[in-house]
Amino acid sequence: MPEVWGPAVAVVVAIAGWFGYKSSRDTASEADSGEAQLAASPSSESDSGQTAQPQGLQDAPEFEQPESVSSRMTRLRARLASSGALGKALLSVFARGDLKASDWEDIEDTLLSADLGLEATDQIMEALRTEVKVSGNNDSERIREVLRQELLKLVDLNADRELHLEPGEAEDGQKQAAAALVVGVNGVGKTTSVGKLARILVAEGNQVVLGAADTFRAAAADQLQTWGERVGVEVVRSDKEGADPASVAFDAVKHGLETQADVVLVDTAGRLHTKGALMDELGKIRRVMERGTQIKETLLVLDATTGQNGMAQAKVFAEVTNVTGIILTKLDGSAKGGIVVSVQKALGVPVKLVGLGEGADDMAPFDPESFVDSIIA
Numbered sequence: 001m002p003e004v005w006g007p008a009v010a011v012v013v014a015i016a017g018w019f020g021y022k023s024s025r026d027t028a029s030e031a032d033s034g035e036a037q038l039a040a041s042p043s044s045e046s047d048s049g050q051t052a053q054p055q056g057l058q059d060a061p062e063f064e065q066p067e068s069v070s071s072r073m074t075r076l077r078a079r080l081a082s083s084g085a086l087g088k089a090l091l092s093v094f095a096r097g098d099l100k101a102s103d104w105e106d107i108e109d110t111l112l113s114a115d116l117g118l119e120a121t122d123q124i125m126e127a128l129r130t131e132v133k134v135s136g137n138n139d140s141e142r143i144r145e146v147l148r149q150e151l152l153k154l155v156d157l158n159a160d161r162e163l164h165l166e167p168g169e170a171e172d173g174q175k176q177a178a179a180a181l182v183v184g185v186n187g188v189g190k191t192t193s194v195g196k197l198a199r200i201l202v203a204e205g206n207q208v209v210l211g212a213a214d215t216f217r218a219a220a221a222d223q224l225q226t227w228g229e230r231v232g233v234e235v236v237r238s239d240k241e242g243a244d245p246a247s248v249a250f251d252a253v254k255h256g257l258e259t260q261a262d263v264v265l266v267d268t269a270g271r272l273h274t275k276g277a278l279m280d281e282l283g284k285i286r287r288v289m290e291r292g293t294q295i296k297e298t299l300l301v302l303d304a305t306t307g308q309n310g311m312a313q314a315k316v317f318a319e320v321t322n323v324t325g326i327i328l329t330k331l332d333g334s335a336k337g338g339i340v341v342s343v344q345k346a347l348g349v350p351v352k353l354v355g356l357g358e359g360a361d362d363m364a365p366f367d368p369e370s371f372v373d374s375i376i377a
């Protein structure tokens, strides 16, 4: 049975804590039937007649104020891909003076071990060799500038990195929440990323609903609920371990429409049993969500520390669902900033957000220029 966990109602059930009430109807069958249609009807109550309503101000719990995007960008810049690591390693080779074949091999190894991938490494090697041959010197500023220009080309300054999560309008003129689906292999940081993204959206003034469709791991819903509680965002979840994730996703969209939310973010389990099973599961989640609104973003979460190893699994996700952006997590724990380049090349999708720590506001929109400057600083 799905539940909607919300701060306002939680005040009513104060003994049980801040959050929690159950809607009385199990919509799993509805989601499965293929006939259900979601309608944005703000005036209609939830099926149980218990739509979360704001309580009096004096009873309202105090929520955290998420950090603004500009402030977090400044704070997190130094954590980007172990600041300066690539630049320092390369310049130390160039500082050797006349470069021998073994020095060029060191340069190549450095680029490869930064997870840039073969193709990008070749491209950078070519540019550096040309520069050294043409200018005849190994001036560190010049080398750094060539490296910077090549990396900027590779990272792609023109990619669309906006999150397109503006709410739409239904045929009856009602606001229609934009939906985003968050997918990826287990353990990469999906639930954490959904929580952090909710904070960014709240900081920007959006009303957000979270859907805990990772029903495979019971703790994932609790984890998401904690994220929601901190910033006053409602979390739609099921109390049944192994419940149908599509049913929860359906309910989350439904609740988002009923409450006139701006954005519905849905967390998924991402168990990679087989490609076919994954396709079936994500396909069903998408179908039921799209009965109510548009899925405007499908964000693939990738762990930067897994480097090239994570790429094969990422490709499977990109094959089974239409990924619109990448969230690259744990970039703080990796000196391998080159993964940004290789993952974009492999999947043909831009990195839109980066995770830079375990803190609640340790996520930032990906800014290619800051990124390149920080890894070669």
Ligand SMILES: Nc1nc2c(ncn2[C@@H]2O[C@H](COP(=O)(O)OP(=O)(O)OP(=O)(O)O)[C@@H](O)[C@H]2O)c(=O)[nH]1
Pocket: 184, 185, 186, 187, 188, 189, 190, 191, 192, 193, 214, 217, 220, 269, 270, 328, 329, 330, 331, 332, 333, 354, 355, 356, 357, 358, 362
């Ligand atoms: N250092 C660091 N740790 C992170 C980051 N993002 C997530 N983590 C940590 O990664 C671990 C796994 O995160 P989860 O959000 O539970 O991962 P998940 O993909 O939802 O996992 P499943 O529910 O098992 O599929 C947690 O310990 C997070 O704190 C990040 O950007 N930097």
